[in-house]
Amino acid sequence: MSKKLYIETVGCQMNVLDSELVVGSLRRAGYVLTKDTDQADVILFNTCSVRQHAEDKIYSQLGRLRHHKREHPDAIIGVLGCMAQKDQELVRRRAPQVDIVCGTGQLARLPELISKVRETGRPQLALSFDRNEASRLEVERSFESYDPLRDPSMRPSRFQAYVRIMIGCDKFCTYCIVPQVRGPEQSRHPEPIAAEVRQLAGEGCKEITLLGQTVNSYKYNVGDGRRFQLSDLLARIHDTPGIERIKFITNFPRDMSDDLLDAVRDLPKVSPYLHVPVQSGCNEVLKRMKRLYTVEYYREMLARCRDRIPGVSISSDFIVGFSGESEQSFQHSCDLVSEAGFKNSYIFKYSPRPGTKGHELYPDDISEMTKKRRNNDLLVIQNQVSLKDHLARIGNIVEVLVEGPSKTHMKIKKSEIRNSKSEMVSDFGVDDSTWTGGDGLPQLTGRTATDHIVVFEGNLRLVGQIVQIKVKEATAFTLFGEVLTSERVHSGENAESPILGLIPPVEINGSTRISLPVV
């Protein structure tokens, strides 16, 4: 009988991709997925350390499993990823029921670690070196990129995929734990990346998102004095047959070079969308964060992006309540959001992380209440800006890659299904949907190349296709529209049948899937 694997993922797109690869390797070792920890032979948590809240969530899950481990002593419990690398033995001191602690750079060893626990009954630790523990080369090697052959059935969506082009970070922003838990910045050779993109395209993938902690810092010396940058890499993979959209996240403001902006402008498959976190609108705060730029520099960079890429949409990240952020400093962030025209912003309350310079040097001197208030105030301003951006799009015709049923639609179907005891769609291929629509057209959702979310009614056959939608209404978060014509949008030489009615339904393991939400 096959062994069962339960896996839970928190954190960023890197973690989502890591989990996809872990699931792929364990599936090859004979595991099938379950959503029920009671059924699982192996229970894994792929963790995040960027905020305290994410860690607390995992420790509380582990606490719940203490009793489970007593009842099921053979079940293997593993903590993977950033929290494992950061807390190391502390994980087992706080949760002795954990059998495996495996850092971000050691995930390829998981099948071996599971076997060792079974053979020896002893806990296993697999961690990379700390940044100061060994030479740079040794630390780099201990974080080697984990990108085994991909298993198409493990992707949350057949037509979308993440491709890691670099790992780690050398920027050392004072609030951030990433350089510790993901190691030194290392770019992958462009040829394995191009091969991975070709493989994904061959499996039906249409949209790839290149991932890197600071993706626009990508650089690889290919020999003969030639250095590949992100603009070169985009050009290298652009003509991959079958790939229709290329995105990349996340960008560091200082590395937004003109050659990259020109590549985004000139390569039609590259989405005119840039996520460029600014974190604060106040120079003093940026300095304490060690972000290496000023607000003036950031504003000039925004102007350059808009100048060089007509129609580009830009989103950002903000941290509120960082040490020493006065009301005046916060007001500077409000001013920036009001003026910058971001499509949207992700706003976070500062959470001091042990192991960072920020934690060591600066007090966490802004109260939780003030952080909450600033978070809400900034969101209100951003929502007004987003609404304005969205309202200006009413009447436009946009090209949308259809991702699946909308959240609202899924909620309705879930409650119908609970009543009818049918099965439902889930992530990572668990309990594949047998639902085929029902009466009337379902509400679907997808994204434009500029990353705007669009909701509309349409046949499920459209999932995975790029269609034209006329925007009719808008809120601060969503555009609502109608499928304009039955014509499918061509965006490459390998575009399929132009008439939607002739396109066979998108089948993924016999069912339609939704995208995995990124937390």
Ligand code: SF4
């Ligand atoms: S650039 Fe700064 S915030 Fe981003 S991963 Fe690196 S250290 Fe963290």
